[in-house]
Each structure stands twice: as structure tokens, then as C-alpha cells.
Amino acid sequence: MTMTTMSAGSFAAGGDYVTDVYRYASRRGAIDGIEQAAADLGVEVAGVARAVEHLLEIRLLRVADDVGRRFEPVDPQLAAASLVSSVEREIYLRRELIDQIRERVGVFQPDWTGAVTAAPGAAVDYLVGAMEVRGFLKTAGDACREEVLVLQTGSGGADDLVEPFLALLARGVAVRIICQHRNRGDVATRMRLKRLTDAGAVIYTLSHIPRSALVFDRSLVVMFGMNEEEVSVARVHNQGIAQFFLDMFNHMWETATPLEGVGFGYADVADDLQQAIAALMAKGYTDEVVARKLGMSVRSCRRHIGTLMRDLDATSRFQAGVQAARRFLPSA
Known part of the structure; x- marks a missing residue:
């Protein structure tokens, strides 16, 4: 089994005799035959055979002869190191593939940017559906390098972004959030906000916010739809509109009240x-x-x-x- 198909469940497989068979091999120094091991352990041959196959798979046994009848135990630390090295190698290959995909697709970015700038009607596009919106926000977050500004109304799809915001903060991206005063009165919401402030986010509150929105790196504006039944966003690529949102956010920021803890309420x-x-x-x-x-x-x-x-x-x-x-x- 390769590491691409091995899962965490693989380590729990192999029947009921895996531990007994490994201990048997360790005590004797080797398994000289599956039938002999089954007789010595007083269990069925098929169960020992499954255990041996599983122990070979997770590198705790190795074949010690040319005919595949003798098996020697392996130090668990060495077995773990062998498995981990395989995982690390696959992770490296996958990261290399991701970089290649981004490089190949990225060559078209100037064409897209030029088209958006040249055609006013293309400055705004729309995404509808939770999966499509979630995928876009993940991509936008991965591409964000400096700062994300957040207007959060308490509805419209922007409330499920705690984990993405924590990921941004972990990469050193600044996160500033303006949410409504009502978030101070809800214990569960305050605890979610505390996770963000503990991670470095700066959160202020206002009495009223007209619409949920995000601004990534002062250039990409994402406005959430008002329909609570279906998640949707409008992506705005126009720099003039982005500047308007920045000015509006900064004005609201100046009049908002810092959320300095989770115990202050209103x-x-x-x-x-x-x-x-x-x-x-x-x-x-x-x-x-x-x-x-x-x-x-x-x-x-x-x-x-x-x-x-x-x-x-x-x-x-x-x-x-x-x-x-x-x-x-x-x-x-």
C-alpha cells in the first residue's frame, strides 16, 4: 500500500492479533513461519497471516529470506521514521505540483486584470452558493498578504469565517473587524471574537452596520448578499470603489468602540x-x-x-x- 492510499485507519487494521504477533516476533527475534507462529500462539493461521501482512505494511516487520516465509521485527522508531519520510516526500511533491499549477495559470493574470480594467461592466461579478463562495474566500485569503478589513452585520454569510481569519493572522496578515454592538451580549459570539483578539485581530463595534463586506489588501472588495437563505457575494475589482470602501471603513472605525474583552457586555x-x-x-x-x-x-x-x-x-x-x-x- 502506498502512502497515497494509506490512512490513519490502516494502523488500526489487521485483525485482533497484531500486538500479539509483534510481541512474539520481538521475543523470538523472528517469525520462522506463519503456521509455526499460529501454533505457538494457539490461534488460527488466517489471523496470524492478516496480522503479519498488516505489520509488513506499517514497516514493523520485514521479510528476512528469499521466499517470504521468515519475518524479522523492526524498531518502532525506525518504522515510524520510514513512514513519516514517505509522507514528507509526498507532501513535497504535492506542494511542487501546486506551485507548478499556480505558475502555469498565473501567466493569464495580466489578461484578466487588463480585461477587468478595460471593461467597466466586468468590474463586478457574482458568486452564488455556499461551496462556490467558500472556495473563492479560501483563494482570496491565501492570496492576501497584508490586511483584511471586515464589516460584519451578524447575517449574510460573514459570520463563519473565524477559522480563515485565524489562518490569516497566523501568517502575519492584519485583521480589523467592525461588528455590531449586539455581539457583546451573546456569550457564544463573544468567545468566538475572543479567539480572534487573542490571535491578534482588532475588533470594534457599532450600533448598526448596513452590510457584511471584506476588503483584501486594499484592492479586492467582497460584498455579501442580503438574502439569508442563499449565500452569495459580489466581487468588486474596481480600484475607485475599493477606495470608497476603505474611506467608509476608516470613518466607521473612528466612531466605533473597541472590544477590549469578553466580560464587559454593553x-x-x-x-x-x-x-x-x-x-x-x-x-x-x-x-x-x-x-x-x-x-x-x-x-x-x-x-x-x-x-x-x-x-x-x-x-x-x-x-x-x-x-x-x-x-x-x-x-x-
Whole structure:
């Protein structure tokens, strides 16, 4: 069996007698015949034969004669080194093949880049479907060298990227993320964000983010679709649009609040969150609409509205909206 077909399960195969047969060979210095070993061990010949075949496969036995009837035990460390060297050789060959594929396909990159630049209609293209999007993001992440900027709404496909972001951070790529305040209130989400901050990501939060998006190396913009039922992205190759996204991200970054730990909850953003709720209430939005715009459950939203009404000493939702407008939005 070659290393391309050997799996971790191969080491557990070989029947019930693998350990007994190897110990037998080690004690005696060799197996002089399968039939003799079976008789000495008091087991069936077929079971010993399967064990010997398996031990030969994983290099713990070697054939010691010209007719293949005598087998000698091998030091397990030497057997492991032999197997590992085969794996390392195959890994090297596969990496070499990957480099060859990239080199051969890469010669067409200038043609693609020139076509995108020359044809305005080709500056944006679309991918639909979880597998296709996941494959593209893996390729874009592998090609990223310096920085990825992230706008994360809490829906639309950008929430499943913790592992890819950790891989980028491990390669020294900077990762800056702006997500919604509501992520501070969810324990599971906070723990995912903590994994990223522990790895070096910098995360800020805002009350509202209009759409999930990524910017790779200040040039490739990826916008996630708004349909939660089907994952889709729009890839934008236009440098002018990329610069707009960079400017917008930096503006949002300046007004966002750092996520400095997983135990602070909403404490650091209470005023900002109340102001966002007040602004939406002042526009006459229902609790459900306010909750949807801020990316939180209706129950949580109503809890914050109740706190706001108590703080304002308001007796009705309408009165709270009016007083909130005066408190937070003096120019309204």
C-alpha cells in the first residue's frame, strides 16, 4: 500500500492479533513461519497471516529470506521514521505540483486584470452558493498578504469565517473587524471574537452596520448578499470603489468602540446603543424594525427600550421617542 492510499485507519487494521504477533516476533527475534507462529500462539493461521501482512505494511516487520516465509521485527522508531519520510516526500511533491499549477495559470493574470480594467461592466461579478463562495474566500485569503478589513452585520454569510481569519493572522496578515454592538451580549459570539483578539485581530463595534463586506489588501472588495437563505457575494475589482470602501471603513472605525474583552457586555457602548435606539424610535419605527436594524432580538430590543423609557421617565413609547429626540438628537 502506498502512502497515497494509506490512512490513519490502516494502523488500526489487521485483525485482533497484531500486538500479539509483534510481541512474539520481538521475543523470538523472528517469525520462522506463519503456521509455526499460529501454533505457538494457539490461534488460527488466517489471523496470524492478516496480522503479519498488516505489520509488513506499517514497516514493523520485514521479510528476512528469499521466499517470504521468515519475518524479522523492526524498531518502532525506525518504522515510524520510514513512514513519516514517505509522507514528507509526498507532501513535497504535492506542494511542487501546486506551485507548478499556480505558475502555469498565473501567466493569464495580466489578461484578466487588463480585461477587468478595460471593461467597466466586468468590474463586478457574482458568486452564488455556499461551496462556490467558500472556495473563492479560501483563494482570496491565501492570496492576501497584508490586511483584511471586515464589516460584519451578524447575517449574510460573514459570520463563519473565524477559522480563515485565524489562518490569516497566523501568517502575519492584519485583521480589523467592525461588528455590531449586539455581539457583546451573546456569550457564544463573544468567545468566538475572543479567539480572534487573542490571535491578534482588532475588533470594534457599532450600533448598526448596513452590510457584511471584506476588503483584501486594499484592492479586492467582497460584498455579501442580503438574502439569508442563499449565500452569495459580489466581487468588486474596481480600484475607485475599493477606495470608497476603505474611506467608509476608516470613518466607521473612528466612531466605533473597541472590544477590549469578553466580560464587559454593553457597558462600554450603552450610550451609543441608546442613542441608536432613540434615533430609530424618533423616526416612528416599530420595535421589530428597530431590532432588525440593530441586529438584535425583539426581546433584547424591548429590554433596552424599557431601560431608555425608565431613564427618560417616559410614560409611553411615543413620549419616550420625543424625549429621546430632544436628549440625543438636539437638531431634530
